[in-house]
Every structure is written in structure tokens, then in C-alpha cells.
Amino acid sequence: MILTEVFGSNVFNDKLMRERLPKPVYKALRQTIEKDLPLRPDVAEVVANAMKDWALEKGATHYTHWFQPLTGFTAEKHDSFICPTTDGGTLMEFSGKQLIQGEPDASSFPSGGLRSTFEARGYTAWDCTSPAILKTDVAGNVTLTIPTAFYSYYGEALDKKTPLLRSMKAVSKQALRVLRALGNTTSTKITSTVGPEQEYFLVDKKFYLERIDLMLAGRTIFGAPAPKGQELEDQYFGAIKDRISAYMHDLNTELWKMGITSKTQHNEVAPAQFEMAPIFATTNIATDHNQLVMETMQKVALRHDLVCLLHEKPYAGINGSGKHNNWSLSTDDGINLLEPGHTPSENVQFLLVLSALIKAVDTHADIIRATCAHAGNDHRLGANEAPPAIISIFMGDELTEILEKLAKGQKVSTKNAQFVQVGVDTLPAIPQDNTDRNRTSPFAFTGNKFEFRMVGSSQSIAGPNVALNTVAAEAFDEIATRLEKAKNKNAEAAAIIKETYQKHNRVIFNGNNYAADWPKEAARRGLPNVTNAVDALKAFISDKSLKLFEKYGVITHKEMHSRYDIYIDTYAKQINIEARTAIDMVTRQFLPAATEYATFLAESIASFKDVSVSAPVQEGLLKKVSGLLASAYKNLGKLETATAKAQGIADTVKKAEAYRDQVVTAMKILRTDIDALEEIVPKDMWPVPTYADLLFKL
Numbered sequence: 001m002i003l004t005e006v007f008g009s010n011v012f013n014d015k016l017m018r019e020r021l022p023k024p025v026y027k028a029l030r031q032t033i034e035k036d037l038p039l040r041p042d043v044a045e046v047v048a049n050a051m052k053d054w055a056l057e058k059g060a061t062h063y064t065h066w067f068q069p070l071t072g073f074t075a076e077k078h079d080s081f082i083c084p085t086t087d088g089g090t091l092m093e094f095s096g097k098q099l100i101q102g103e104p105d106a107s108s109f110p111s112g113g114l115r116s117t118f119e120a121r122g123y124t125a126w127d128c129t130s131p132a133i134l135k136t137d138v139a140g141n142v143t144l145t146i147p148t149a150f151y152s153y154y155g156e157a158l159d160k161k162t163p164l165l166r167s168m169k170a171v172s173k174q175a176l177r178v179l180r181a182l183g184n185t186t187s188t189k190i191t192s193t194v195g196p197e198q199e200y201f202l203v204d205k206k207f208y209l210e211r212i213d214l215m216l217a218g219r220t221i222f223g224a225p226a227p228k229g230q231e232l233e234d235q236y237f238g239a240i241k242d243r244i245s246a247y248m249h250d251l252n253t254e255l256w257k258m259g260i261t262s263k264t265q266h267n268e269v270a271p272a273q274f275e276m277a278p279i280f281a282t283t284n285i286a287t288d289h290n291q292l293v294m295e296t297m298q299k300v301a302l303r304h305d306l307v308c309l310l311h312e313k314p315y316a317g318i319n320g321s322g323k324h325n326n327w328s329l330s331t332d333d334g335i336n337l338l339e340p341g342h343t344p345s346e347n348v349q350f351l352l353v354l355s356a357l358i359k360a361v362d363t364h365a366d367i368i369r370a371t372c373a374h375a376g377n378d379h380r381l382g383a384n385e386a387p388p389a390i391i392s393i394f395m396g397d398e399l400t401e402i403l404e405k406l407a408k409g410q411k412v413s414t415k416n417a418q419f420v421q422v423g424v425d426t427l428p429a430i431p432q433d434n435t436d437r438n439r440t441s442p443f444a445f446t447g448n449k450f451e452f453r454m455v456g457s458s459q460s461i462a463g464p465n466v467a468l469n470t471v472a473a474e475a476f477d478e479i480a481t482r483l484e485k486a487k488n489k490n491a492e493a494a495a496i497i498k499e500t501y502q503k504h505n506r507v508i509f510n511g512n513n514y515a516a517d518w519p520k521e522a523a524r525r526g527l528p529n530v531t532n533a534v535d536a537l538k539a540f541i542s543d544k545s546l547k548l549f550e551k552y553g554v555i556t557h558k559e560m561h562s563r564y565d566i567y568i569d570t571y572a573k574q575i576n577i578e579a580r581t582a583i584d585m586v587t588r589q590f591l592p593a594a595t596e597y598a599t600f601l602a603e604s605i606a607s608f609k610d611v612s613v614s615a616p617v618q619e620g621l622l623k624k625v626s627g628l629l630a631s632a633y634k635n636l637g638k639l640e641t642a643t644a645k646a647q648g649i650a651d652t653v654k655k656a657e658a659y660r661d662q663v664v665t666a667m668k669i670l671r672t673d674i675d676a677l678e679e680i681v682p683k684d685m686w687p688v689p690t691y692a693d694l695l696f697k698l
């Protein structure tokens with residue numbers, strides 16, 4: 001493989017557009033992309049034609065408007081290019097209109113009451129800021145895939161992309177005002193960027209197919225721990241096995257073809273756990289790419305008789321999977337706003353941006369947390385798994401010290417930097433390599449970006465980035481308003497930095513976020529600690545959030561309510577699936593298997609007795625097995641009752657709460673019986689593959 005030839009070969013990228021489009025059309029399209037101008041129909045017509053020619057040359061038969069409904073997954077309906085002619089032949093058709101707008105039946109996607117089936121009209125609109133690609137499969141099918149936004153007849157967002165694009169606009173506008181106020185005249189746009197590190201598990205397909213919990217719920221609902229877990233720390237960054245590197249090679253090839261910058265790959269902490277990280281891109285493109293990454297990981301795994309598990313917690317007792325959302329802001333002329341500068345004046349800007357984010361994250365910790373709230377992530381956030389559900393910022397000792405001293409009006413000196421007079425018009429030079437690493441913080445400053453670690457491995461990164469962009473927009477807005485009015489900008493900047501730190505320093509925590517006393521300390525500081533999705537999601541409809549998202553034109557009240565309804569409903573449905581799966585497995589697999597073993601023991605005892613030999617071992621085991629069987633049977637009944645009760649509740653929030661409080665608890669209790677049985681029932685009688693099979697036979 002020649003990497004330079006493969007990379008981007010299935011992308012209708014800028015180079016192709018420049019080559020294939022007449023100059024004025026290319027220029028008009030670039031304007032649309034860069035300046036968010038509306039796309040002219042005549043331009044769309046020419047672009048569609050060029051795109052079609054390219055796709056056909058590459059063997060495409062179909063095109064699709066690819067979108068991201070509120071399921072968190074992606075959706076696509078394929079249309080072939082054929083257009084029959086009167087002489088029985090066919091033309092290849094793809095018009096400008098077909099490129100810019102589609103009309104899928106929206107009725108089967110969650111809308112949270114934004115439209116009912118009788119008014120199912122929904123539209124998809126080309127998002128020309130994310131390039132069209134060709135998706136290919138093993139059978140040789142090639143589909144021109146056009147990233148689109150999905151909205152209702154009345155223009156309400158029904159997807160993840162629309163608010164993301166709106167939030168990018170909002171943060172660009174407000175951050176630019178700050179830069180202007182500080183005297184920047186060259187930057188014209190600010191883009192939020194993200195590099196999402198994607199963790200995942202691989203499991204042998206034959207074992208996966210024998211576990212309906214993995215198949216239907218994405219995680220093992222039962223399973224005794226294997227004698228070995230991750231305690232030897234021999235997996236992280238370990239040598240990659242051939243079978244896995246063959247998989248990674250195919251995965252990378254597919255990703256590279258689609259222009260996805262797969263960069264880093266390594267073994268993760270848990271057995272059978274891995275990670276892939278791309279090079280960062282705009283939040284919009286990175287979100288599209290991350291969806292493609294998840295899809296491709298799963299698709300390519302099957303080619304290797306593997307299954308890729310993206311669930312946050314496929315296995316109890318070992319690490320789960322997250323997605324580290326590395327986020328920053330950059331100007332169109334290449335300034336990373338979170339990069340400390342070389343001069344004090346550059347650092348005014350850096351410290352202001354930092355202050356804006358400290359304020360934003362402290363003020364809106366609840367909504368940021370809420371964007372990571374779903375059933376799968378409840379096994380991580382606030383459970384005995386990293387990171388905690390408390391939002392705090394890791395700033396590193398050095399930066400914290402600088403901020404602290406500025407807040408106190410003290411002279412700032414740092415280990416690596418010169419002494420600098422801090423006062424009305426100077427601010428310190430910030431040492432470049434200014435942060436240590438803190439792997440436990442949910443929101444860590446890592447030198448030139450923030451690493452938001454709460455995001456779940458299976459979820460779309462759109463929501464978290466919508467929240468980050470929007471809370472940042474608000475903070476920049478407030479700062480800009482102050483600076484614009486101020487006569488002495490530097491003095492005002494210094495005042496803002498000082499006041500922000502004084503008011504919001506409670507959110508800064510450089511210590512160990514896993515330590516048992518951190519929740520207590522956080523409570524003392526008044527930081528929210530919402531340990532479950534159902535409660536966390538309520539932040540979506542708090543007055544504060546509703547106002548915030550509406551004010552910056554990102555999500556209307558109506559859209560926020562619809563999102564909240566969908567996410568709450570999805571939580572209940574997810575737990576219902578888990579409960580029904582648990583009931584099914586216990587009733588039809590585990591109880592029969594344990595009964596079979598009990599019968600075998602009873603028969604053995606009887607036959608020993610026939611020849612007048614005592615059977616204390618069998619009797620001991622039988623007692624244990626039948627005790628656990630009785631307990632499991634009783635706890636199965638409790639789970640059935642709790643599930644039926646939850647199913648019967650009409651109010652969606654109360655229903656979700658019942659699933660969280662009663663059903664999840666009943667499932668956990670039942671699990672202890674079943675896992676204890678697994679540990680004594682003979683391996684060949686146990687009806688499903690064990691953790692040792694799933695985690696180590698790879």
C-alpha cells in the first residue's frame with residue numbers, strides 16, 4: 001500500500017473540487033464553506049455534476065444523504081443514479097437539488113414530539129463544510145455519501161449536526177469579538193477543533209454470538225471475573241498481536257481512504273481493549289469522522305471474525321471505554337487560542353481564554369455533564385470507574401499558581417519563566433510546557449487544549465462539543481462586552497482574569513479525582529456530583545440551560561425539551577432491553593444449566609448411597625448449588641416484577657427513575673447469584689462463554 005495514494009482517495013476533497021470545477025464555481029463554493037454563505041442553486045448544479053462524474057468513475061451506483069438522528073447513530077437511504085430513457089436505456093442523474101436537499105421519511109426517527117407520523121416530513125440538507133465521501137464495502141458496492149443536516153418541516157433540528165454547526169458559529173462570533181477588542185484585526189473566523197481518542201474492545205465473533213447480552217445489550221449482564229484481569233498492567237501499550245494488527249491495518253486503510261487521519265493506535269489498559277486516535281479536525285468534521293470510525297471499526301471487525309464492542313462497560317471489574325474529547329479553538333490564520341504565547345501581550349489573550357473556559361465550565365458543569373449521560377456511561381461516571389461524575393478542571397500547578405497570584409494581585413514568577421511585573425498593563429510570560437499530566441481529571445488542560453474525558457465510547461461527540469462551544473460562546477460574549485467598553489483594555493483584561501479566578505476557582509482541582517475524599521471536598525466546594533444519567537439529563541431543561549442555548553441560537557426551548565424527552569426515553573428502553581435479556585438468560589440458560597448440575601449431583605449422591613458410600617463432596621456442592629438456585633429464582637421473580645412495574649408507568653421520567661432505582665438494582669442482585677453459580681457449575685455445563693473466553697481468547 002502506498003499511503004499517500006490511499007489517503008483521501010474516496011473523498012471529494014478540495015483538490016478534486018479545484019481540478020474539476022470551473023474557477024468561478026469553485027470560488028463560490030469555497031465562499032460558502034468558509035464564510036457560511038448560502039449555496040447558490042446554479043453552483044450546486046455544477047458541483048453535483050462534478051461529484052457524480054467522480055463517483056461514477058470510482059464505480060459508485062448510489063448516492064445517499066447521510067445524517068445523524070438523535071439515536072446517536074447515523075442513517076442513510078440509498079438512491080441509485082439511474083434515470084431510465086425512453087429507448088430503454090438509462091442516464092446517470094444527480095442534480096443540484098438532489099445534492100442540496102433530500103426528504104427522507106422522518107417519522108421513524110426519534111423527534112421527541114417535534115413531529116408526529118401524520119406530519120412526517122423531514123429534510124436533509126448538504127453540509128458542504130464536511131466533504132462528501134465514497135463508502136465502499138467488501139462486495140464492491142460504492143456509495144456517494146453526502147453529509148447532511150436533518151430537520152423538520154418547520155426547521156427544527158432533528159439531528160446532532162444542526163446544533164453543532166450552530167454552536168460553531170456562536171463560539172466563532174463571540175471569541176472573535178474578544179480578539180478584536182484586544183486589537184486582532186487579521187483573524188476572520190474561529191473554529192472549534194476536536195481530536196477524539198476512541199477506545200474499544202474486540203471479542204472473537206464465535207463467543208460473541210453465544211452471548212445474547214453482548215449481542216442485544218452491548219455488554220455482559222452476567223459473568224464471573226476471570227482469574228486474571230488487568231492487574232499485571234501487561235496490556236497497556238503492550239506489543240500488538242498479529243490478529244489485532246491485521247485488523248488495525250484494515251481499519252486504518254478504510255479510514256485513510258475516507259480521509260480520516262487515523263494516527264495513533266495502541267493496546268489499552270483492559271485485556272482485549274484498544275484505542276485509536278485521529279489527528280484533530282474541526283468539531284464538525286471530527287464528529288462526522290468519529291461516526292465513521294465507530295461504524296468502520298464494527299464493520300471491519302467482522303471481516304476478521306471479530307466483533308468490536310463500543311459499549312462503555314462491556315465487562316464488569318475491568319476498565320470501561322471512553323472517548324477523550326480533546327478540544328480547542330483556532331483562528332483561520334492559525335492561532336490556537338489555548339496555546340500560551342511567547343509575549344506577555346499574547347498571554348493576555350491566552351489567560352482571558354482560559355478564564356472564559358474556567359467560568360464557562362464552572363457555570364455550566366451540569367449541562368456539560370448531561371451531554372455524557374446515558375445508560376452505558378452510568379457504569380463509568382460516578383460508578384467505581386474513571387472519571388468521576390464531578391466536573392472539575394485540571395490546570396496544573398504552574399498555571400494555577402499564576403492565576404492565583406494574579407487574583408491576589410501578587411507578583412508572578414514561574415519556575416521556567418522570567419519574573420514579570422503583573423499590574424495594570426503587563427501579564428506574565430507563560431512557560432510553554434506548563435502542565436503535568438493528570439489522567440484522573442474529567443477536564444484537563446493539556447498544554448494547548450482541554451481533554452474532556454467524560455464522553456462515553458459509544459456516543460456521538462456532537463452533544464459534548466455543542467455544549468463546550470456554547471458555554472464558551474457565552475463566556476466570550478461577557479468578556480467581549482466588558483473589553484469593548486473599557487478604555488484600558490489590558491487593565492480590564494487583568495481585572496477579568498482576577499475576578500474570574502476569585503469567583504470560579506472552586507472548579508479547579510489538580511489532585512487525584514479517584515481519591516475517596518474528593519467527592520467530599522467537591523461537595524464542600526458546592527460542585528455538582530450527579531451520579532446517574534436520569535438525574536443528570538434534567539440539566540437539559542433547567543432554566544439556565546434553556547436560556548443559554550436559545551440566546552446563542554444553538555438549540556431552541558422546544559428542541560431542548562424534545563432532546564430531553566428522547567434521551568430519558570432511550571435510557572428507559574435501554575434498561576428494559578437489559579432486563580428482558582437478563583430474564584431470558586436466567587430463565588432459559590442459567591437456571592436450566594444449574595438445575596442440570598444439581599440433578600447430576602443428586603444422582604451421584606443416590607448412586608453412592610446405593611453402594612453404601614457417603615458423598616460429602618457432592619452433598620456440599622448440591623447444597624451450594626441449590627441454595628444459589630433458590631436465591632436466583634427468587635431474585636429473578638423480583639426482577640420480573642420490577643420490570644413489569646416500570647413498563648407500566650406512563651410518565652417518562654418516573655418510568656426512567658423506576659428503571660434506574662428498581663430494575664437496575666434487581667439486575668445487580670440477580671447477577672451475584674448467577675456469577676456465583678458460574679464459579680461452581682462445570683465449565684462444559686455453563687451455557688455461555690466465560691470472561692476468560694471473551695477477554696483472553698483473542
Ligand code: ADP
Pocket residue numbers: 193194195196197264277278279280281326327328329336448449451
Ligand atoms: P494522549 O493520549 O497523550 O492524550 P493522543 O495523541 O492519544 O494523546 O491524543 C491527543 C489528541 O488531541 C489527538 O487526537 C490530537 O490530534 C488532539 N489535539 C492536538 N491538538 C489539538 C487541538 N489544538 N485541538 C483539538 N485537538 C487537538
Ligand code: MG
Pocket residue numbers: 197275277
Ligand atoms: Mg491517547
